[in-house]
Structures are given as C-alpha cells and as structure tokens.
Amino acid sequence: MTKPELMHGEHCMFPSIIEKIDSLLSSHGFSRERDQESFARARVWVLNDIDWCEHRMPLRLVLPGSFPADPAELFINNEWCLKLPHVEGNGHLCLGTFVDGIDFDQPELAIKRVLDQFEDFLLKCADPQWVNAEFHNERESYWLRHMDMAIPAQLKPPPDLWLQLPRVPEIAACVMPARKLKGRKISFAAPSEENLTELVERYDWEIDKQVAGAALVLYLPEGVPWTPQSWPTTFKQLDDLFIQHAGTSASIAAWLGRKRWTHDVPMYAAVVQGAATCGWYLYQHTWVPRPVPELRPVRVGRIDRTWALCRDHQIDKLDMLSEKRVTIFGAGSVGGALAEALARAGVGGIDLVDTQLFEAENVSRHILGIADARRVKVTRIKAKLQRDIPGINVHAWCLDACTWLRSNAAKARSDIIVDCTGETSVRLALAQYQDAEGLLLARMNVWTEPYGAAGHVVVVTGKDVWPLTDPVDDKVNVARWPADTRVELPGCGHGFHEYGLSDIAPLIGIATAAVLEQLDKPDTTSRVLSHVRRPDFFLGKAPGIKLNREYHFEDGEEAKTLRCDLQKMLYGGKLT
Numbered sequence: 001m002t003k004p005e006l007m008h009g010e011h012c013m014f015p016s017i018i019e020k021i022d023s024l025l026s027s028h029g030f031s032r033e034r035d036q037e038s039f040a041r042a043r044v045w046v047l048n049d050i051d052w053c054e055h056r057m058p059l060r061l062v063l064p065g066s067f068p069a070d071p072a073e074l075f076i077n078n079e080w081c082l083k084l085p086h087v088e089g090n091g092h093l094c095l096g097t098f099v100d101g102i103d104f105d106q107p108e109l110a111i112k113r114v115l116d117q118f119e120d121f122l123l124k125c126a127d128p129q130w131v132n133a134e135f136h137n138e139r140e141s142y143w144l145r146h147m148d149m150a151i152p153a154q155l156k157p158p159p160d161l162w163l164q165l166p167r168v169p170e171i172a173a174c175v176m177p178a179r180k181l182k183g184r185k186i187s188f189a190a191p192s193e194e195n196l197t198e199l200v201e202r203y204d205w206e207i208d209k210q211v212a213g214a215a216l217v218l219y220l221p222e223g224v225p226w227t228p229q230s231w232p233t234t235f236k237q238l239d240d241l242f243i244q245h246a247g248t249s250a251s252i253a254a255w256l257g258r259k260r261w262t263h264d265v266p267m268y269a270a271v272v273q274g275a276a277t278c279g280w281y282l283y284q285h286t287w288v289p290r291p292v293p294e295l296r297p298v299r300v301g302r303i304d305r306t307w308a309l310c311r312d313h314q315i316d317k318l319d320m321l322s323e324k325r326v327t328i329f330g331a332g333s334v335g336g337a338l339a340e341a342l343a344r345a346g347v348g349g350i351d352l353v354d355t356q357l358f359e360a361e362n363v364s365r366h367i368l369g370i371a372d373a374r375r376v377k378v379t380r381i382k383a384k385l386q387r388d389i390p391g392i393n394v395h396a397w398c399l400d401a402c403t404w405l406r407s408n409a410a411k412a413r414s415d416i417i418v419d420c421t422g423e424t425s426v427r428l429a430l431a432q433y434q435d436a437e438g439l440l441l442a443r444m445n446v447w448t449e450p451y452g453a454a455g456h457v458v459v460v461t462g463k464d465v466w467p468l469t470d471p472v473d474d475k476v477n478v479a480r481w482p483a484d485t486r487v488e489l490p491g492c493g494h495g496f497h498e499y500g501l502s503d504i505a506p507l508i509g510i511a512t513a514a515v516l517e518q519l520d521k522p523d524t525t526s527r528v529l530s531h532v533r534r535p536d537f538f539l540g541k542a543p544g545i546k547l548n549r550e551y552h553f554e555d556g557e558e559a560k561t562l563r564c565d566l567q568k569m570l571y572g573g574k575l576t
Contacts, residue, residue, distance in 0.1 A: 013066045013067075014066075014093040018063060020107055024108055025061070025450075029047055029049070031046050041063075041064060041065075042063050042064060043062070043067075044062050044063075045060065045063075046060045047060075047061070050076075057077055059109070059118070061076040062074075068098075070099065071097040071099055072110060072111060073092060073097075073108060074095070075091040076149055081145060081354075082145060083228075085134035085135050085138070085142075087429055088263055089145050090377070094145075095111065095114070095118070097111075099113050104439035110486070113520070114127050134451075140275070140277065140278070143231075143276070143278040143297070146296060146481065150296070152311045156296075157296075158330075159185035159266065159298070161187050161189060161281075161298055162187070162302070162303050163217070163270065163277070164190040164196075164304045165217070165306070166192065167306065170373070172548040187202070187213065188205070189214075189268070189512060204375050212265060213267055214256055214266070214267055215270055216242070216250070216252060216268070217269075217273050218241070219272050221245065222477060232295065233295065234250070234295065235253075235282075235292050235295060236292075238252060238280065238295060239251055239252045239505060250466045252269055256293070259314070262284075263284040266281070270300050273313055273426060275311060277300040277301070278297065279294060279298050281297075282294075282295070303390060305318075306392035307345050308390050317520070318346045320520065321345065321520075324348060324415045324519045325348070325349035325351065325414045326346075326414060326515060327351040328351065328353065328418050328420055329353050329354070329401040329404075329418070329419045329421050330401075330420035330422070331354035331377040332382055332420065333499075333507065334422075334504060335354070336366055336367045336368065336381050337351070338420060339352060339517050340385060341508055342385075343394075344517055347519070348391065348393060349393045349394075350385070350394050351397060351403045353378075354377050354397075355398055355401055356376075356377055357376055358372045360374075365499060367384070369382065376396070378397060380549065382395070385515050390398055401421065402526060412440070414441065415442075415519055416442045416444065417430060417442075417443050418443075418444040423469045427445050427472075428466070428468060428470060430445075430466075438522070442459060443460045444457060444458065444511070445457075449481065449543045450541070451485075451497065451499050452503025452507070453478065454477070454512070455481075456476050456507075456528060457514050457529040458526075458527055458554055458566065459523070459527050459529070459566070461524050462526070463520070469569060476546070478532055478538065478548055478551075480548065510529050510531055522551075526565070526566035527563060527565055528564045529562070529563050530561070530562045530564075532560060532561075532562055534552060534553050534558060535551070
C-alpha cells in the first residue's frame with residue numbers, strides 16, 4: 001500500500017508552533033525523516049552524531065501532532081532496551097518529560113528541556129550502580145519487556161500465570177481457561193485444588209479443561225538485586241536461584257521429579273520480591289529423552305486478597321478487618337453502596353438484611369443494574385461482591401430487620417450493626433433490642449434527607465440508647481421537608497425522593513470511615529456525623545423551607561461535615 005504524502009501542517013494541532021520548531025532543529029544539525037511521519041508523529045527529526053562511552057547512536061526527536069500539549073519524545077536504537085534503563089522495546093526513552101504552559105509561547109524551551117534530560121540521562125548511564133538501581137526499582141516493567149523480547153515471534157507464547165498467592169511456597173494446581181484475555185491465554189493457580197475450584201466457581205471463569213499442573217513460588221528477599229543482568233536464562237541458573245534462597249528442598253529439578261512431569265502438564269516457577277512478580281513456563285521438548293526444561297518467561301499477576309485489597313501494604317490492618325463482621329439492615333442505595341465500600345476496604349464478613357426486590361427505576365442510585373431488575377437485592381449484591389472482591393464472605397438474609405433480630409442469625413455476633421433503612425420502626429427496634437439483650441456493640445443509623453441535601457450517621461455505643469421519641473426530625477435533620485417533596489407513584493405507599501448516587505456519595509464515605517474507625521479503635525463516645533449542603537441548596541429545592549438550625553458557610557464552601565456528641569445533641573448542644 002502506498003503511503004499518502006503528508007500535506008504541510010496536516011497532522012498538527014498547532015501548525016505555527018511546529019513551524020517554529022522546524023526552523024530551530026534544521027539549524028542545529030537535525031535531519032527530517034518525512035517517511036517516518038504519520039498522524040501521531042507530526043514531525044520526526046534525527047541527529048546521527050551522538051557519542052556515548054565509545055558508542056555512536058542516532059537520536060530521533062518526535063513531535064506528536066498535539067505538541068506542545070504533549071511533550072516531544074526521544075528514541076534511540078531499540079538494541080539498548082534492557083541494557084540501559086528507561087529504554088522501551090521500540091527505543092522510546094521514558095524520561096518523565098513534563099509539559100509547561102510556557103511551551104506554547106516559547107516552544108523552544110520544550111525542546112531544550114527534553115534534550116537536557118537526555119544529556120543528564122547519558123551522564124547517569126556511565127555509572128553502573130545507577131543503572132542497576134534504576135533497573136531494580138522498576139524491575140516488573142522491565143520483566144514485561146524481557147518477556148516480550150525473549151520469545152521468538154514464530155513461537156506461540158505460553159499462557160500467563162495468575163496467582164492466588166499462598167503463605168506456603170508450593171501452589172498445587174492450575175487450570176487453562178477457554179477464553180483469552182487480550183489474545184493471551186491464562187493459567188490460574190491456587191494453594192490447593194479445592195481453592196482453585198472455589199475460584200473458578202466464585203468468579204464464573206469459563207474453563208475449557210482443568211489440568212493437574214503446578215507452580216513453585218520463591219519469595220526473594222528485598223535486598224537481592226533483581227535486574228535483567230541477574231535474571232536466570234537457563235534452567236540450571238533458575239534452579240540454583242531457588243536452592244540458594246530457599247534451600248535444597250526448593251530445588252525445581254527435584255520438584256519436577258516428584259510431580260512426574262510430562263510435556264502436556266503446565267508447570268511454572270515464579271519469583272515474588274515485594275510487589276514485583278515474574279515467572280517462567282517450564283517447556284519440555286517431546287522429542288528429547290529426559291530433556292532439561294526450557295525457560296519461557298511469562299507475565300505473572302496476583303489475584304489474592306492481600307494484593308487486590310492493599311497491595312501488600314498495611315497487611316496487619318487488612319488481617320484485622322478480615323476478621324470483622326458487619327450487619328447492614330437495608331440493601332437500598334445507601335446500604336448497598338456501604339456494603340461494597342466496606343468489602344473493598346477489607347471487612348471480611350457482611351450480613352445483608354432486606355426483603356425487597358431491586359426495581360429498574362433505582363438504577364440511577366444503586367450499585368446494581370438493569371440485569372438485576374425484579375430480583376432479590378441481597379442475593380444480587382452478595383453475588384456482585386463475591387464475584388468482584390476476593391475473600392469476602394457475604395450472607396444474604398431475605399428477612400426484615402425485626403425478624404432477623406428475633407432469629408438465630410442475630411446470635412452470631414456482629415462487630416457492628418448498621419441500619420440503612422431510614423425507618424423509625426427499625427431504629428427503635430434495634431435500640432430496644434440491644435438494650436434488652438445487654439449487648440454493648442456499636443450500632444449505627446444512616447440516612448439521607450431528600451435530594452441528598454444532608455446525610456447523617458448516628459453512632460450509638462456502649463449503654464447509650466437511641467430515644468423512643470426517635471428525634472430524627474427534631475434533633476438531627478437539618479430541615480422539616482414538606483410532603484410535596486416526595487414524588488408519589490400509583491401504588492399503595494409507593495413514592496420516592498429525588499437523588500442520585502453522586503448525591504449520597506459523601507454520606508457513604510462518612511459512614512464507611514465511621515464503621516472502619518469503630519472496628520479499628522472502638523470509640524466509646526456516641527456521636528452524630530452529618531454532611532450538610534449550603535442553606536440556599538435547601539431553599540432551591542423547597543422554597544420557604546424552615547431549617548431546624550443555622551450553619552455558617554465560608555464563601556465558596558458548598559458543603560461541610562459536622563460532628564457532635566450524641567448526648568449533647570439530644571439534650572442540649574449543636575453540631576460543630
């Protein structure tokens with residue numbers, strides 16, 4: 001196919017700026033490579049006389065069509081990939097070049113900036129310690145480049161490996177799915193065949209066939225350099241690495257012997273160092289008797305709970321939250337979003353209590369979607385959370401709150417109960433039940449006012465009790481809303497207040513933080529947390545509305561979070 005000739009300025013967002021740079025570069029020894037230009041590469045200039053450590057290399061400077069909104073790019077020969085840091089597989093130099101507004105008036109500064117960065121890069125590359133440190137700090141990115149370069153184009157790449165990382169080194173089984181992800185097959189590995197079966201069922205992965213393969217994992221100490229120069233390229237080097245850092249019991253050769261490995265069984269070796277992972281598919285040639293395995297590098301991803309929820313950061317906190325259980329009354333827009341937020345924060349167990357079906361008209365304010373219409377909310381939320389979040393344990397109770405409290409389910413001690421129904425009967429039943437049973441765990445009531453104008457989290461701890469007068473309107477709500485703010489529907493008791501998921505998002509954040517705070521460091525002080533919008537927001541929604549109390553807002557302040565001791569609010573005091 002003949003490449004059409006580019007017209008002057010055809011692919012430039014800012015042609016006058018590009019013309020200025022054309023004049024600059026042509027006067028400084030750069031030659032233009034018109035045949036390399038395209039819609040994405042408005043200009044390509046090359047400088048052939050770059051000397052570095054007795055090497056000569058051409059330098060290409062590429063101006064994207066959006067320059068200077070996007071910075072100029074530099075390219076060297078791609079043979080330097082994995083020899084020098086920050087060189088990508090196509091020779092692109094990733095030097096962290098930034099954009100400055102002054103570049104539009106003085107684009108020559110953008111060119112000077114990127115060339116100065118290149119000069120600094122060459123000076124640093126003369127220091128082997130700097131080179132190795134850069135490779136080590138970004139080792140996972142370089143491993144992916146190594147993986148793409150190590151397998152010849154004519155060979156079919158082996159399946160990538162997804163690990164549910166165990167606390168023990170050997171992973172017992174892996175499977176091969178029928179579907180592909182971006183054109184590549186994936187092997188899944190878990191600590192045991194039981195774990196693997198649970199993973200496949202839980203996440204509804206389409207599996208072609210299950211193969212009794214295995215993977216061996218080495219946890220490499222952080223202080224060990226892990227760079228392209230130290231990566232094993234032969235099976236003996238890999239075996240020696242495992243033995244050196246995990247002992248003779250971790251010998252891959254002995255492990256394969258115990259497994260009675262055959263060529264049709266997928267076997268992997270993986271190295272985990274901090275947050276970095278890499279691995280090899282152990283390939284066996286069928287025509288060679290007793291062959292030494294050939295190493296084929298693969299991409300390794302982690303799907304275990306520790307990595308998915310905290311990236312191995314603050315694991316102790318995640319372990320603590322994983323042992324906690326929260327009961328949520330109401331699986332509507334507030335309760336459903338709160339359940340998801342707590343699950344993603346690391347809470348290990350959630351009980352959802354609700355009897356209602358999900359209706360299509362709630363899609364705008366709920367975490368469920370149209371595919372869940374006319375299905376039980378708690379069961380659909382359970383399916384969603386357990387499909388999306390590793391390790392979460394959700395119980396779906398198709399019961400009303402009072403029935404749940406009277407049932408044996410309530411005897412399974414929760415660490416906290418959160419009422420998101422917004423119903424007086426549930427608030428009072430929960431308060432009196434806890435008082436009668438003498439249980440001292442925290443209780444929370446969470447609700448929103450119409451239009452999301454304000455949202456409230458009431459935390460009741462210890463022996464404090466929510467009053468039988470249910471002072472929601474008198475003491476907590478910012479306003480008494482007229483009856484016509486509720487949109488009535490043609491059904492018995494059917495209607496709704498207008499708000500969307502974005503309107504209650506601040507309330508969900510406050511409620512989530514309150515639950516997590518209570519689980520981590522229980523506060524014995526009962527309190528009220530409120531997210532309140534400006535008074536004119538209330539007046540705009542219901543002209544003439546009377547506010548229960550006034551709040552001071554600074555100029556430009558659209559909303560604020562207020563906190564008050566519950567006893568002060570009920571018996572004297574105000575939000576602060």
